[in-house]
Amino acid sequence: MFGWEFPPHIAGGLGTACYGMTKGLAHANVDVLFVMPSASGDEDQSSVRIINASDVAASDSGWNINEFLDRVKFLRVGSNLHPYIDPSDFSELVEKEKKSQSEEFKFYFRQKYRFSGKYGKNLMEEVARYAMVAGAIAADEQFDVIHAHDWLTYLAGIAAKRVSGKPLVIHVHATAFDRATSIDPEVFRLEKMGMEEADKVITVSNLTRNIVINKYGIDPSKVVTVHNAVDFSGREEIEVKRGVNDKVITFLGRITFQKGPEYFIEAAAKVLKRCPEARFVMAGSGDMMNRCIRHVASLGISNRFHFTGFLRGDDVQKMFALSDVYVMPSVSEPFGISPLEAMKSDVPTIISKQSGVAEVLKYAIKVDFWDIDALADAMYGLLRYPNLSRMAIEKGRREVDNLKWDSAALKVKKVYQSAIDNSK
């Protein structure tokens, strides 16, 4: 399995999903060899160790740690694969490592060395280098199927497939269409290539499946939806001292165009007209943050609308514990795991119909992201009618508890099986 990140050093939901999935697959007796680019030596060490620690606390399923780690083998790739690094540092690093690595790579991969030579000093080069390493690993290791997560690793998956001849499954957690207002043609090209080379494509929602079929022109018969699940083991209840008695409505996520923060602000202003004692929190950071702060200030509601900046570690859970309503007004969201976390924390949740998670949730209120009035209505209703919020809390928790990685992993396993059968 090729991933890009793994807890606890994660930038988004991908690492968390990979973690849950590998655990689920281990329970389904699938041995997983998880390959990821190492950001730095010590980071990786700590990540393994930290996983151990939370496993010990959480492990109620009878898995012992060594057995688990045996199944999810970590292969640290010793190359300069930093997701974010400034260009001058990078070129230095590249020069330093080029010599030693080129020998190694040439040895394994004489004909494919052109990958790194051609790409610039950016993420694309890293993606390409990752692919070469992937090929080398594929030559060394024994496995039945290749599983690659998101475009960063598609090339790696393809390389591994070419080396080993084993079937390739790619997992689409997001597409170029979800990430930015303008489509990066290079990313789109890589994604399309990955989907075309793959024997099977897994999408995290039907929403994403439709994008894969319609926008990338992929044969529907090989695209399968496996909804994400959520794993709350290892999670401890957090004691939070509540300083404000007012009801708190929370937006938690990157403050970027796709997440629809401005709809949240507009709806907040509407709710405050009727319900002046409500408080709104926008937790997170992103390229739209400053614009949102100005927006809130110009609406004159900033004594009731708070920004927290990026939340780390426990603060996310603390924030949920302080919230009375959680809102995810995403314009485009392939899946969206945070509403599940909110519901797990007994917070009634409002999500946009334009999110993949809307497909699996019944007890979240769903509105169109652009429909500010409906969003304001829903917020107001959850604030004012205790019965509504009580129902949302109770049913929501049960609903989330039933979204298990074990069952998602079984579906993934089925996809593996059919990919193996087809390639025979």
Added chain:
Amino acid sequence: MGKSVCFYFQVHQPDRLRQFRFFDIGNDFHYFDDFTNRTIIRRIADRCYLPMNQLLLEQIKAHNGAFKVAFSISGVAVEQFGKYAPDVLDSFKALAATGCVEFLSETYSHSLASLSSPSEFKKQVKEHQKMIQGLFGVKPTAFRNTELIYSDSIGELVGQLGYNVVLAEGAKHVLGWKSPNFVYANALNPRVKVLLRNFGLSDDIAFRFGNKSWEGWPLTADKYASWLSSSLAKEDVVNLFMDYETFGEHQKASTGIFDFMANLPSAVLAQGLEFSTPTEVASKYQPVAPLNVNYPTSWADEERDTSAWLGNELQEEAFNKVCALEAEVMKTKQDKLINTFRKLQESDHFYYMCTKFFSDGSVHSYFNPYDSPYEAFINYMNVLGDFEIRVKDAVKQNKNSK
């Protein structure tokens, strides 16, 4: 009648806020970053206040009363000196004892209240007056507003408080062809005299002194005294108004600023000029004309207006929200809450939210604890959010106990 040189130095340090997060709202009543505030006060005391006060004291004594200066010290700065640098207060008292130093009146918390609430403004001025009187035994007779913010109506308001002298910026867009080197009268109340800062000659010391690419560099006391003299050939008074931190902090000791100031009094007196304090200037010279200032001016930035504090939507919002609390805060009748309310009105909090970072950025970023104006805004609003809760609770308690 002789020509005058009038020095006034501003002494102010804000109560910088600590990082106050959303999670702290309702849980923590401690808003200020004591460590940073203490560190900065101590640093400036050692680099500027103490050595410069000593230098002025020596000069006053050496010239037998011919050398005079004026200070305006904000109430919140005095509070901090009391806590972190009592030696600074003692050195100001020593200066006051010479009788050659005038202390001006201003708002206690270096606030922008003159722009929002006449009632709150008057209270703050009176609070400051009381403090200065208690400290130095003299009642102030001249007024200078925060950052030299002045307009016709502010001048009138100051007149109502019993002051007949007010200091202002000699802003070009107000003066036009007129010279700042005369005394003017307030347009609404002619008895209130207006002294205007000569920004060219003031900034020669405050901003340009140590700049080696400036054509005037190196500036000697004799050279500067001759400039003053030629500027006063046909005019009455040069008002040199500047931040006191100029000496040793903005202009480091290594620029020679202290030597310059030690030589300046004799050089100026040698030119046949005399030193006067603002109140003396106002009584010595007749106003030459009424001065019309419809919109508030200040001494800040190139614009000389209030846009450094209230120039963008963040600043407007934060300022409006804190001002809106006035009535509720007064209802609490709790000194601690009222004192905190005053500190939250310090103009510096709004200054940190300024987004005009390109032309005057270096001055704005001085002593600024924040990385960005947005951070400053968020932090301030979080503090204000907590403060609002405290005030409401206190008002509720008052009602219940009745």
